[in-house]
Amino acid sequence: MVISTVSFDTASTEFLEAEPLGPLPAPSELSVHGGLSHLAALEAEAVFIMREVAAEFERPVVLFSGGKDSIILLRIAEKAFRPAKFPFPIMHVDTGHNFPEVLEFRDRRVAELGERLIVASVQESLDKGRVREEPGHDPSRNRLQTVTLLDAIQEHQFDAVFGGGRRDEEKARAKERIFSFRDEFGQWEPRLQRPELWSLYNGRIRKGQHMRVFPISNWTEMDVWQYIQQEQLEVPPIYFAHEREVFKRNGMWLATGPYLHPLDDEPISRRVVRYRTVGDMTCTGAVESGAATLDEIVIETAAARITERGATRADDSFSETAMEDRKREGYF
Amino acid sequence: MVITMRAPGQMDLLRFSTAGSVDDGKSTLIGRLLYDSKGIFEDQLAAIEQTSRRRGNETVDLALLTDGLRAEREQGITIDVAYRYFATPRRKFIIADTPGHIQYTRNMVTGASTADLAVVLIDARKGSLEQSRRHAFIAALLGIPHIVVAVNKMDLVDYDEEVFEQITSDFAAWSAKLEVHDITFIPISALHGDNVVEHSNNMRWYGGPTLLYHLEHVHIASDRNLIDNRFPVQWIIRPQTDAHHDYRGYAGQVATGTFRAGDEVIVLPSGARTRVARVETFDGEVEQAIPPMSISMLLEDDIDISRGDMICRPGNKPTVTSELDAMVCWMTDRPLEAGHRYFIKQTTRTARAIIDDVRYRIDVNTLHRDEAAVALHLNEIGRIHLRTSTPLLVDEYRKNRQTGSFILIDETTNDTVGAGMVVAPGTGSSSIDAVADDLSEDAPAA
Numbered sequence: 001m002v003i004s005t006v007s008f009d010t011a012s013t014e015f016l017e018a019e020p021l022g023p024l025p026a027p028s029e030l031s032v033h034g035g036l037s038h039l040a041a042l043e044a045e046a047v048f049i050m051r052e053v054a055a056e057f058e059r060p061v062v063l064f065s066g067g068k069d070s071i072i073l074l075r076i077a078e079k080a081f082r083p084a085k086f087p088f089p090i091m092h093v094d095t096g097h098n099f100p101e102v103l104e105f106r107d108r109r110v111a112e113l114g115e116r117l118i119v120a121s122v123q124e125s126l127d128k129g130r131v132r133e134e135p136g137h138d139p140s141r142n143r144l145q146t147v148t149l150l151d152a153i154q155e156h157q158f159d160a161v162f163g164g165g166r167r168d169e170e171k172a173r174a175k176e177r178i179f180s181f182r183d184e185f186g187q188w189e190p191r192l193q194r195p196e197l198w199s200l201y202n203g204r205i206r207k208g209q210h211m212r213v214f215p216i217s218n219w220t221e222m223d224v225w226q227y228i229q230q231e232q233l234e235v236p237p238i239y240f241a242h243e244r245e246v247f248k249r250n251g252m253w254l255a256t257g258p259y260l261h262p263l264d265d266e267p268i269s270r271r272v273v274r275y276r277t278v279g280d281m282t283c284t285g286a287v288e289s290g291a292a293t294l295d296e297i298v299i300e301t302a303a304a305r306i307t308e309r310g311a312t313r314a315d316d317s318f319s320e321t322a323m324e325d326r327k328r329e330g331y332f
Numbered sequence: 333m334v335i336t337m338r339a340p341g342q343m344d345l346l347r348f349s350t351a352g353s354v355d356d357g358k359s360t361l362i363g364r365l366l367y368d369s370k371g372i373f374e375d376q377l378a379a380i381e382q383t384s385r386r387r388g389n390e391t392v393d394l395a396l397l398t399d400g401l402r403a404e405r406e407q408g409i410t411i412d413v414a415y416r417y418f419a420t421p422r423r424k425f426i427i428a429d430t431p432g433h434i435q436y437t438r439n440m441v442t443g444a445s446t447a448d449l450a451v452v453l454i455d456a457r458k459g460s461l462e463q464s465r466r467h468a469f470i471a472a473l474l475g476i477p478h479i480v481v482a483v484n485k486m487d488l489v490d491y492d493e494e495v496f497e498q499i500t501s502d503f504a505a506w507s508a509k510l511e512v513h514d515i516t517f518i519p520i521s522a523l524h525g526d527n528v529v530e531h532s533n534n535m536r537w538y539g540g541p542t543l544l545y546h547l548e549h550v551h552i553a554s555d556r557n558l559i560d561n562r563f564p565v566q567w568i569i570r571p572q573t574d575a576h577h578d579y580r581g582y583a584g585q586v587a588t589g590t591f592r593a594g595d596e597v598i599v600l601p602s603g604a605r606t607r608v609a610r611v612e613t614f615d616g617e618v619e620q621a622i623p624p625m626s627i628s629m630l631l632e633d634d635i636d637i638s639r640g641d642m643i644c645r646p647g648n649k650p651t652v653t654s655e656l657d658a659m660v661c662w663m664t665d666r667p668l669e670a671g672h673r674y675f676i677k678q679t680t681r682t683a684r685a686i687i688d689d690v691r692y693r694i695d696v697n698t699l700h701r702d703e704a705a706v707a708l709h710l711n712e713i714g715r716i717h718l719r720t721s722t723p724l725l726v727d728e729y730r731k732n733r734q735t736g737s738f739i740l741i742d743e744t745t746n747d748t749v750g751a752g753m754v755v756a757p758g759t760g761s762s763s764i765d766a767v768a769d770d771l772s773e774d775a776p777a778a
Contacts, residue, residue, distance in 0.1 A: 035553040036625065038345040038424040047626035048585045051567040055639050055680070079614040080626070083579060084571040167415045174414050193412070194748040195438060195663050197445040199585075200677050200739045204746040218426055220417050310375030 039227050043079065046072075046215035048199060049178060050080040050162070053213050056203035057160035060088040060213075061118070061153075063332065064110070066102040067278035068224055068235055069164030072216055074113065075231055088162075089116040093149050095141040095280045096123040097259045102278055105236040120152035138260050140283040146331045150186040153210055160203070160211045163332050168220040169309055172324035179203060180212040186330030188212075212332075221276075221308050222301050229294045241274045241292045252285030276308040343419065346552060349428045349447040349476070351440050351467040356453050357484045361522035362416060362429060365544065368529045369418045413443045422548045437696060437711040438663040440467060441751050444474040445737070448552045451480045451543075456489045456496070456519070460503045462697045468503075469696060472510035473659060473713070473753070475733050477555045479507075479515045482543060487521040491534040511730065514550075518543050556623050560727065561589030561597075562650065562735050563643040564679035569628055581612070581628030582637060587679065587734035589645070591629060592620045598646045599637055600725050605646060606633040623734075640681035642725045642735075650725045650735055651757035654683075657691075659729075660716050662708040664742065664749040668716070669707045674749065676720055678738035684721040685740065691715040715755065729753035 036044065053060050062077060064070045077086050090110055094103075110117040122141050125131045130151060131144040153161060167174045177193050179201045194202050205211060216224070228235060246253040246269060247262040253273055254260055259281050262268055273286035274297075291300045323331075350358055366372045416427040428443030430436060444450060450471035454464045464481075471479055481503055489495045496519045507515060518527055519538055526532030529544045541549070569581035591597075595608045610630040611618045621627045629643065637643075644650065662668050668687060676685035693705035693714035708714045729736030740750035 035344050035556065036622070038343045038419075041345045041624065044585060044624050044626040048566070048624075051583055051626070052680075055567050080567075080583070081569060082614050083573075083576045084569050168417050174416065175412050190412070195442045195751070197442055197739055197748070197751045198733070198737045199446070200737065202677065202739060202741055202746070202748045204675065204741055206746070218415070218417070220419070220424075222419065223424070305374045307373040307375055310373065 039223065039230060042216070042219055042223060043076065043227070045199070045218065046076045047080045049201065049213060049215040050076055052201050053160045053162070053203065053211075054081070054087045056201075057211070059156065059158050060160040060162065061091045061156065061158045062086070062088055062162040063164070064090045064092050064106065064117075065164075065278060066092070066098075066106040066109070066236055067164070068228060068239065069166065069216060071109070071233055071235060072219070072224060072227060073162055073164050074109065075227075075233060076215055078113070086113075086115050089118050091118040091120060091152065093120045093145050093152070094122060095145055096121065097141055097280045097282050099236070099238055099255075099278065099281055101238050102236045105234070109234070118152070118156070120148050122148045124148075125151065137263070138282055140280055142280050142283050143326065143331075145280075146186075146326065146329050149332070150330050153186065158210060159205060160213055162213050162215060164216060165212075165214045165332060166219050166221075166224075167217050169307070170323045172327055176214070176217070176327070178214050178217045180214065181205065182210050182212060182330065184208040186210070188327045188330070190324065190328075221304075222298070225294070225298045225301050229298055236278060238275045238278065239297065241272050241290045241296075243270055244273050244286065245269070246271050246273060246286060253288065254285055255281060257281055343422060343424055344552070345424050345426070346449060346547060346550070347426045347428065347447050348449040348451055348547065349430065349440075349443040349471070350451045350453070351430045351443070351463075351470075356455050356463075357522045358429075358453055361451075361453070361482065361484065361520070361528065361543075362427060364522055364525060364528050365427075366416060366418050368525075369420055369544070413439050420544070420548055425547065437466075437470070437661065437713065440470050441474060441661040441663075441713075444470055444476055445751065447471075447474070447476050448555060449478040449480060449547070449550060450476045451482055454481060454483050454499055454503070456483050456485045456499065459499050460506070464503075465506065466696045468507055468510065468512075469699060472507075472512045475730060475753075476512070477514060477552070478550050479512050480543065480546060481515060481517045482522075483517060483519045484522055486519045486526060486532075486535065487524050491519075491521075491526070491532070493535070493537045496538075516540070516546055516550075518546065557588035557732060558590055558622065559588070560648055560650075560732060561591060561595075561643075561645045562587040562727075562732065563589075563591060563629065564681070564725075564735075565637055565639055565641045565643065566680045567639060568637070579630075580634070581630055582643065583626070583628045584680065585626045586621050586623045588623055588732055589648075590620050590622050591627075591643075593617075596646060597631070597643050598649065599635060600642045600644060600649060601652050601723055602636065602641070604633075604635040604637075606631045606635060608632075640679070642679065650727045650732075652723045652725055653757045654720045654723045655688075655717070655758050656720070656724070656726065656738075656752075656754055657715065657717050657756040657758075658738070658752045658754050659694075659713060660708060660740070660753075661713045661751045662710060662749070663751065664747060665710055666742075666749075667707040667709045668740075668750060673743060675741040675743060676718070676724070676738050676752075677741060678724050678726060679735055681722075681724055683724065685718045687716055687718050689717040691717060716752075726754050726757045728756065 062073055122144050125148045131147045133139050165173055177196045245256040247266040249266055271288055272290055274289045275286050291297045414429045418425050430439040430443040452464050452467045454460050483496055483499050500517045519535055520527045520543060526534055527542045531542055563586055564584055565582045566584035569583050571579050591608060591611055593608050593610050597608055598605050608629055609632045611621045612628050670687050670689055672687045674685050676683050690706055693702045693712055696713055727735040736754040738752040739748050742749045
């Protein structure tokens with residue numbers, strides 16, 4: 001659909017007469033309709049949510065995986081709190097199975113921001129006997145992260161944890177609140193969620209409980225890429241098309257590397273791929289793509305017919321309610 | 333496949349709510365809007381096709397798209413508000429989709445609280461039933477500026493213009509008493525797609541827009557209140573570094589009105605006056621801040637301001653009051669009664685509140701006012717009077733959805749238990765009274 005001309009309703013000019021608008025905000029923030037653009041509105045909402053948490057909680061923390069959604073969280077935090085420092089540290093739950101390019105990016109980005117990074121390590125949880133590797137060939141540590149995350153929340157006494165979850169990602173997430181209450185065990189109880197009205201977020205909790213907060217709940221994958229493009233944010237190189245050794249497992253292109261061992265019937269090939277999501281190497285699949293620039297990624301995202309998790313995450317394919325089940329246990 | 337890309341700055345955002353029960357075609361309608369606008373992906377469709385087949389359904393059950401939780405999928409019910417997203421080159425849409433059963437008034441209110449527009453579904457065979465009227469009433473109560481009445485299942489009444497006209501005039505007569513200024517009626521068949529995205533060849537008598545066209549073009553920029561300047565202070569930015577030694581930025585979201593450097597402002601509740609030195613964001617100075625921008629405001633004078641204070645214009649202020657008359661939707665099992673205490677959160681201010689009086693309860697189906705009510709139970713809506721421990725800075729909800737809304741929080745469980753809309757700051761009465769009076773004329777006497 002192409003809209004060739006744009007006309008304003010007379011109603012909007014009445015407002016101009018009542019109180020002259022004068023010079024308008026930055027052009028990119030206004031839509032042709034005269035209100036804020038969708039990205040400016042989503043950004044304003046996310047900034048409001050972050051400030052609300054900073055004001056109402058004692059010890060917040062922002063999760064940062066190096067992936068695109070948490071890259072947005074850090075930019076929103078800059079928008080909310082600069083020129084001051086963030087009123088909270090940054091935390092990465094490190095499975096020990098990360099893409100090296102992403103770890104390198106993580107450290108560089110945190111250093112640029114001049115903020116404090118806490119690394120909660122799944123390997124340490126394994127060493128301490130808090131968790132055990134799952135059985136089977138090339139086990140994923142995805143599910144183990146929950147224990148490491150909850151232990152870190154307890155150790156640091158965090159009472160609010162920002163995550164980059166989005167409601168368009170997954171059907172259980174579509175029902176989760178922006179302020180998502182967790183009990184003393186870190187559990188999510190979908191049927192006992194607090195109603196969320198207007199922008200009046202209820203941050204009241206007791207000691208030992210905590211809140212997961214999702215400032216970009218209302219963003220879609222497309223919004224995320226458009227925002228990255230608008231803000232010219234750096235993302236790890238694995239999001240762009242590159243040549244990589246891969247093999248097919250459970251219908252997904254997985255990268256060869258230290259944590260994955262292709263079986264005899266899983267032939268290795270070199271392909272031009274990119275990642276739509278960034279997670280544990282053992283369960284994050286690549287998609288065949290030639291999109292090598294942000295512009296090309298936006299166009300590819302617009303044409304995509306498969307959801308990002310459907311295309312790239314083995315961990316969601318276990319059952320219809322795999323994400324809900326993990327979330328109930330305290331997952332991101 | 334041709335993709336038309338537009339710069340993101342050329343799209344805006346429309347939030348709308350839908351409500352309805354299992355059989356009125358709401359899921360089909362949402363499914364069609366999402367599918368036709370590419371808001372449903374192939375793997376999602378494949379997953380629900382598989383589930384539908386496993387359950388022995390002959391057709392794909394689009395309701396499964398919005399039923400996300402295990403209990404919902406197992407029991408075939410929708411227990412909560414689900415948010416869905418789609419976009420056209422012109423607009424991004426957020427749908428707050430709520431179930432329509434009577435016990436879910438609470439969810440309908442939640443979904444409506446942030447909506448710019450409500451889509452009220454009417455089954456063409458049945459005319460406007462209680463449920464559609466209840467949804468329209470809640471939409472009006474929550475101050476949603478635009479209502480679309482989608483008369484669905486037109487295929488089952490032979491696309492008959494007279495049926496549509498009859499429903500339209502019945503509903504229009506009833507809704508004239510609601511405070512809604514923009515109601516649009518559209519005859520559709522969600523199942524066959526008539527007038528949803530494409531104009532219907534079966535209803536050539538209908539000359540209005542399709543549903544999607546209307547959603548894309550309805551003018552919402554003028555819904556914003558640009559007159560009453562209200563800036564609730566949310567957070568204070570104090571870098572305390574050498575580079576920004578004296579920097580003090582009052583951060584928050586513009587609730588209503590506009591702010592720019594040089595404006596004379598008053599800070600409530602203290603009453604201190606100063607001027608705006610600068611309005612800025614991370615990206616630099618902003619010449620004029622409009623709602624709902626999140627900004628920082630720097631003031632000319634160093635005055636004592638904390639979270640919960642409000643920056644306004646001297647000639648246009650909210651009421652500073654510790655007494656409120658309000659409509660409340662009750663959202664928990666333990667009823668609201670006179671004497672009960674809660675936390676109240678309104679803008680960025682939190683105080684304690686005590687309920688003085690339950691004045692009446694409104695039956696959301698008949699709109700009858702029950703003055704004998706002494707309590708509000710789960711999913712009931714009524715008028716109350718309350719007092720707060722510290723003054724709040726409020727406007728009437730019908731004039732300002734941002735500064736006229738509040739939530740009540742249980743002191744013991746910390747749950748959000750009530751959604752409130754200020755009818756009158758202090759003890760007075762206002763036009764919502766008149767509306768409620770008008771509405772109850774239709775209703776049977778007590």
